[in-house]
Amino acid sequence: MQNAVETAEIYIERWSAAAGETGPCPVRDVLDKIGDKWSMLLVMTLACGDKRFNELHREVPDISQKMLTQTLRDLQRDGLVSRHVFDTKPPSVEYRLTPLGHSLIVPFGHLIEWANGSIRRIEAARKDFDAVR
Amino acid sequence: MQNAVETAEIYIERWSAAAGETGPCPVRDVLDKIGDKWSMLLVMTLACGDKRFNELHREVPDISQKMLTQTLRDLQRDGLVSRHVFDTKPPSVEYRLTPLGHSLIVPFGHLIEWANGSIRRIEAARKDFDAVR
DNA sequence: GGTGAAGATTACCTTGAGGTAAGTGCATGC
DNA sequence: GCATGCACTTACCTCAAGGTAATCTTCACC
Numbered sequence: 388m389q390n391a392v393e394t395a396e397i398y399i400e401r402w403s404a405a406a407g408e409t410g411p412c413p414v415r416d417v418l419d420k421i422g423d424k425w426s427m428l429l430v431m432t433l434a435c436g437d438k439r440f441n442e443l444h445r446e447v448p449d450i451s452q453k454m455l456t457q458t459l460r461d462l463q464r465d466g467l468v469s470r471h472v473f474d475t476k477p478p479s480v481e482y483r484l485t486p487l488g489h490s491l492i493v494p495f496g497h498l499i500e501w502a503n504g505s506i507r508r509i510e511a512a513r514k515d516f517d518a519v520r
Numbered sequence: 521m522q523n524a525v526e527t528a529e530i531y532i533e534r535w536s537a538a539a540g541e542t543g544p545c546p547v548r549d550v551l552d553k554i555g556d557k558w559s560m561l562l563v564m565t566l567a568c569g570d571k572r573f574n575e576l577h578r579e580v581p582d583i584s585q586k587m588l589t590q591t592l593r594d595l596q597r598d599g600l601v602s603r604h605v606f607d608t609k610p611p612s613v614e615y616r617l618t619p620l621g622h623s624l625i626v627p628f629g630h631l632i633e634w635a636n637g638s639i640r641r642i643e644a645a646r647k648d649f650d651a652v653r
Numbered sequence: 654g655g656t657g658a659a660g661a662t663t664a665c666c667t668t669g670a671g672g673t674a675a676g677t678g679c680a681t682g683c
Numbered sequence: 684g685c686a687t688g689c690a691c692t693t694a695c696c697t698c699a700a701g702g703t704a705a706t707c708t709t710c711a712c713c
Binding site: 413414416417418419421422423427463464465466467487490491493494495497498499500501502503505506508509511512513515516517 | 546547549550551552554555556560596597598599600620623624626627628630631632633634635636638639641642644645646648649650
Binding site: 441452 | 658659660661662663
């Protein structure tokens with residue numbers, strides 16, 4: 388990142404090009420996952436170490452089994468997570484971040500830092516805005 | 521960003537704390553905007569310079585008027601965008617990024633770079649995955 | 654031989670984000 | 684005097700994301 392505005396322009400350009408019929412743009416594509424209610428939470432949970440299905444379910448209790456399966460499947464499809472089946476007595480399945488998955492943690496971490504650093508100002512802005520209304 | 525895994529742990533910790541009744545976590549909160557279909561596109565469009573309502577509508581033709589108004593209103597509420605009314609003959613309204621809005625461009629830019637750099641590997645992974653199915 | 658855990662899949666249902674379309678008030682241009 | 688542009692607002696409708704809950708298979712334990 389040298390120049391934020393420059394990056395913005397490249398982004399807009401790619402976006403427009405994509406809208407022009409080439410299919411969905413890569414940024415939009417990735418953003419859908421980022422914005423997804425569970426994807427990033429699972430990626431970050433797996434960033435702490437490999438986990439089994441029910442282990443994930445215990446660490447993220449408010450996800451339904453259906454969404455856990457589905458989100459894991461999507462992440463696997465995108466090559467961010469790999470699935471390893473061990474045929475132990477009750478077959479156990481382990482999920483891991485792939486190198487690609489690990490590489491997402493870095494840019495995503497910047498966003499987390501921004502979020503944590505900006506939340507007070509955002510909340511203050513909301514309060515002001517709502518006070519006027 | 522010194523250590524990605526460390527950041528991940530802080531994230532998980534905050535998330536869990538938030539789930540524990542403090543309200544929605546700041547990261548989730550910010551992510552909702554990031555993941556929003558239009559918010560980031562508008563922020564990036566405004567990163568190229570201040571724009572008026574219909575100017576934005578022309579640059580982002582596939583957004584509906586309703587969503588443009590609504591998204592702009594939300595961004596304004598969060599203090600990312602400011603609204604300036606000039607009472608010219610047909611009243612014109614200009615939208616600008618606030619300093620807070622500008623600061624988002626940096627971490628977001630990292631994500632854009634990651635997206636553009638990773639899309640080929642993601643698409644390859646999807647192809648492989650779908651081939652097996 | 655009944656119970657429980659592991660790792661799912663499936664059917665059904667609700668909610669809300671976002672699209673479409675039309676209307677509003679005002680002013681300039683044709 | 685009709686149309687057009689600006690900046691919205693409102694009503695209505697649709698579709699898909701995601702929740703709930705039931706079900707499945709296999710094995711170990713008591």
